[in-house]
Amino acid sequence: MSSAPLAGTARRVLILAVAALVALAMSVVVTAGRAAAAPGPSFTNPVVPTPNSADPTLVFHNGFYYYVATTWTADVVMRRSATIAGLRSAPEQVVVRTGGTTMWAPHLEMVDNRWYLYYSVEQTGGPRRTHVAQSAGSDPMGPYTIRGIVNLMPNNGWAIDASLLRLNGNLYMTFSAFASDGLQSLFIAPMTNPWTAGAFGTRISAPTLAWERQDGAVNEGSFALQRGGRTFLTYSASHCNGPNYKLGMLEYRGGDPLAASSWTKFPNPIFQRNDANGVYGPGHHSFFTSPDGTETWIAYHANSSASQGCGTTRTTRVQKISWNADGTPNLGVPVSTSTVLQGPSGEVMPAYARISNRHSGLCLDDYNWVTTPGAEVRQWTCNGLAPQDWQITPAADGYSTITNRHSGLCLDNYNFGTAPGSEVRQWTCNGLAVQQWRITSVGGGYSTLTNRHSGLCLDNYNFGTAPGAEVRQWTCNGNNAQQWTIS
């Protein structure tokens, strides 16, 4: 370290002068060469790991995906991410404390600018029934108020896997329940509002075909898919305890939607196990649209072994679907967990991202809200505040600059360090290599950030886990202290 402060100061002034010139040049080059907003990062399945990863509902709304799935606990938890690739590491937030037990198959849907969560739970002394919670406003993250039980079957009967269907200007609920013949079948009920059934459900599909009766005769997990004026009701068939759980499909043919005669069943499954790809029991799905509205995707759960069943081994996978020439959906085959998929069309990183460390779970933070060059960067409990909002701007050669929302300063390899342990601070953005970071996905929604000048990685120094833990640069070694989620 120089012992002559004047030399040090003069050096920094000179560097700043040079930086100003270079930055000017760079700003022209960067501006001229600035990349268009990159599509969402690629990913591999599963996009959400166990345990809360079966029976997924995935919705894209106002720039973010919102994800809910079976938890087997008393709670409904939700994940939020700007990209599919970021789902895995997106924190789970409890959005409904149901007051019941073993929450199954939450379905998230907006009706008249309010979000509704439909889920089934068991309650002391009563059968498993469908409950509904309503958001206070238009934020899918809530808060929610439980509106109660949707009374779908006589005698407070068992009912699960509820989802909504809009048809002919009316609102319906499709769900699974046991009919008088003992078959777990698909039912439909008219809704007078999103939380009230106008009548008990009527059966529109029973598990009568051989492929619906493997390991147990079941029809459940219904989800409507509408396109070109046609209405398909897709559902899960056979028992989730076996590898032959699969998807089937009905189509509405006109008439009273409450009448079974208004629906026809396609004779063959539309999505099922693929042993070559190592995917077993794919089912209990939902469909979602890509951010730009041009693609339809399916989210479903599956096991990676034929011997696994309905427990917490089922993980969430997503893939794009297509459409056949006759207008029916083509779901293809469930892809292998080694298949790299491009994120849905129109995915973009949010204007600001939170950067959190895999080891500490803490967020990169403009420490003490400082706004002057040299401001420290540390880790702090994630709080969603501006000092933890970072704008990632593509620069040249696959590098990016990372600007703090509160300070307006750039993440900077302080003093042009090149040795392990070199400091990371914030400095006036100048476009120099010390402020350029290569973000490299290492899978699972995690990335490393490598400084262009030092070649070192952004590092949770000394594996800190307490708020205030230091952030420095260290030789890239791939461990969790150097893995960050950007979401």
Ligand code: AHR
């Ligand atoms: O995963 C829990 C339950 O098991 C779901 O509600 C149902 O679809 C599945 O069979």
